[in-house]
Amino acid sequence: xKNIIYYxxxxxxxxxxxxxxxANPVIRFTLTVSSSSGGGVSTPGGSYNQGQSVSVTxxxxxxxxxxxxxxxxxxxxxxxxxxxxxxxTANFTKRKYPLTVSITGSGTVSEEIISxxxxxxxxxxxxxxxxxxxxxxxxxxxxxxxSVSSTDNPIELTVNExxxxxxxFIVVQEETILGNYGFPLxxxxxxxxxxxxxxxxxxxxxISRDEAEEKINIRNGPNxxxxxxxxxxxxxxxxxxxxxxxxxxxxxxxxATSLGYISxxxxxxxxxxxxxxxxxxxxxxxxxxxxxxxxMNDFNGDGVLDLLWENENHHEDGSGGHYTDNYPLLITxxxxxxxxxxxxxxxxxxxxxxxxxxxxxxxxxxIEAEWQYGDCSHVSVPSFYINDGSGNFxxxxxxxxxxxxxxQNNSCTDMVFTYINLFDINGDxxxxxxxxxxxxxxxxxxxxxxxxxxxxxxxxxxxxxGDGSGDFSLNNGFSIPITSPVExxxxxxxxxxxxxxxxxxxxxxxxxxxxxxxxYNYSGWGIRVYRNVNGQEFEDVTSTxxxxxxxxxxxxxxxxxxxxxGDVGISYDIQIIxxxxxxxxDIMLSYPSIEDVASTVITAYFENNDGTxxxxxx
Numbered sequence: 091x092k093n094i095i096y097y098x099x100x101x102x103x104x105x106x107x108x109x110x111x112x113a114n115p116v117i118r119f120t121l122t123v124s125s126s127s128g129g130g131v132s133t134p135g136g137s138y139n140q141g142q143s144v145s146v147t148x149x150x151x152x153x154x155x156x157x158x159x160x161x162x163x164x165x166x167x168x169x170x171x172x173x174x175x176x177x178x179t180a181n182f183t184k185r186k187y188p189l190t191v192s193i194t195g196s197g198t199v200s201e202e203i204i205s206x207x208x209x210x211x212x213x214x215x216x217x218x219x220x221x222x223x224x225x226x227x228x229x230x231x232x233x234x235x236x237s238v239s240s241t242d243n244p245i246e247l248t249v250n251e252x253x254x255x256x257x258x259f260i261v262v263q264e265e266t267i268l269g270n271y272g273f274p275l276x277x278x279x280x281x282x283x284x285x286x287x288x289x290x291x292x293x294x295x296x297i298s299r300d301e302a303e304e305k306i307n308i309r310n311g312p313n314x315x316x317x318x319x320x321x322x323x324x325x326x327x328x329x330x331x332x333x334x335x336x337x338x339x340x341x342x343x344x345x346a347t348s349l350g351y352i353s354x355x356x357x358x359x360x361x362x363x364x365x366x367x368x369x370x371x372x373x374x375x376x377x378x379x380x381x382x383x384x385x386m387n388d389f390n391g392d393g394v395l396d397l398l399w400e401n402e403n404h405h406e407d408g409s410g411g412h413y414t415d416n417y418p419l420l421i422t423x424x425x426x427x428x429x430x431x432x433x434x435x436x437x438x439x440x441x442x443x444x445x446x447x448x449x450x451x452x453x454x455x456x457i458e459a460e461w462q463y464g465d466c467s468h469v470s471v472p473s474f475y476i477n478d479g480s481g482n483f484x485x486x487x488x489x490x491x492x493x494x495x496x497x498q499n500n501s502c503t504d505m506v507f508t509y510i511n512l513f514d515i516n517g518d519x520x521x522x523x524x525x526x527x528x529x530x531x532x533x534x535x536x537x538x539x540x541x542x543x544x545x546x547x548x549x550x551x552x553x554x555x556g557d558g559s560g561d562f563s564l565n566n567g568f569s570i571p572i573t574s575p576v577e578x579x580x581x582x583x584x585x586x587x588x589x590x591x592x593x594x595x596x597x598x599x600x601x602x603x604x605x606x607x608x609x610y611n612y613s614g615w616g617i618r619v620y621r622n623v624n625g626q627e628f629e630d631v632t633s634t635x636x637x638x639x640x641x642x643x644x645x646x647x648x649x650x651x652x653x654x655x656g657d658v659g660i661s662y663d664i665q666i667i668x669x670x671x672x673x674x675x676d677i678m679l680s681y682p683s684i685e686d687v688a689s690t691v692i693t694a695y696f697e698n699n700d701g702t703x704x705x706x707x708x
Contacts, residue, residue: 336361572608635701
């Protein structure tokens, strides 16, 4: 009996020991991972122990983006803890890109989806869109710019990135106040510039020496002689009544031994309704002695055009001295009853001025290409006159960052320009500066260790980008290298000097070309055309557009004294108008003197014939 009990206890004890040695069973679950079209996942899943952590990464294909997982999570990679069977999907969608269409001028653009689709203002990647430009009234479509450069209409484009497209429309011919000549219509910010005003107000002619001698010049004996200056006459309709008015400056040659000698201050002539035989002029004493030139604009915001006058009163007189003391810039405000003069800033000497809204506040500011003669204690750098909207100006020399390098230097080195202009060349609605001097100048020695001299090379035309603040830097822009034409090198080793310019979109890509006038030491002159490459550079394309760009004067002795019959005198500027009324724009020289055996021709211009320009005199 004892043995039976013993065996029973042994069996029971053994069973209890065996039960304690059995491990917990391993529980496994299945994870299934997949993806929608447009991407893949790092793992298809598998069988995992309960509680195990798994990381899954979703990778989109080109032109797709990851959206989320089917469980709602947007984490990527996604971390999962496996506690049950799971199925999860990575969701992808095609990228979407904005297509921004802007318009210059007056017209509309229609968008037609050729393939794929559009959501709000964005297109899915790969969408093919057809854009059609539709002109309004007298406007004409000229081309697309931005992400697409083309004159085709319509155009088709594939949206595979963010794209900005501009459709440009122009008026083929817009009449001036007098209703005589068409002129280019620029963007709103460019309509604040002197370039636009000069084109718009052009009368299409200038007063010749013969006409001035007959009607204007004063010759009351050797002690009272005044001659109308070729470069200082404004013949325009200042009051919008349909009649031309004349305001000009007359050179004082009283007691002079030759026309080149200035003997004192000049005179103003103000002649409203100039061509009315019943009208008559009024003469006023002027404080200006030498090199009076003007820029036309509305400086006090009253809707009437005013004239801003530069001068070089302290210019060398050819006898070892100077004519007289420096004098400030001067504005003449016109009215039917007379003129009012207002000086701005300190006494100065200028070789060129430019006007426009450089700080985008709605009024007209001024940049002066200062060049004062004969004083090493004064360093000439560009001067800025910032308008308060009422014709009151704050004077500054600090708006160009690099001016301080010259002002702080003791080498008597000036930062001078013979040409300065304002225009928005890259279409960002901020005015940029175009400036030039001469191509035989040396880089100032003190710049070698202070500055990246490639950005200040007097041999180049320079562009300074604007940002609407009124401040500029040579570091924010580019240069246009200038070389002497072969004809000039062979006949004359003197420098190429930049004098003036204007803008016309010759290739209709929305970026107006730069057209400049240059002189060859005043023994001739030339015209050059620079193609505007998307507002980022200019390239010389003169030979494409101008048939006779170089005009050399054999034996000429100055910009307004050509000595050979038929010579066209040097112009300091140009206007862009349709002077022959044939529906395209011509390049008109400002203030040309043309000597002829029989008489003085009053106007010269480059006539546009199917995009090629040839010099015409009449």
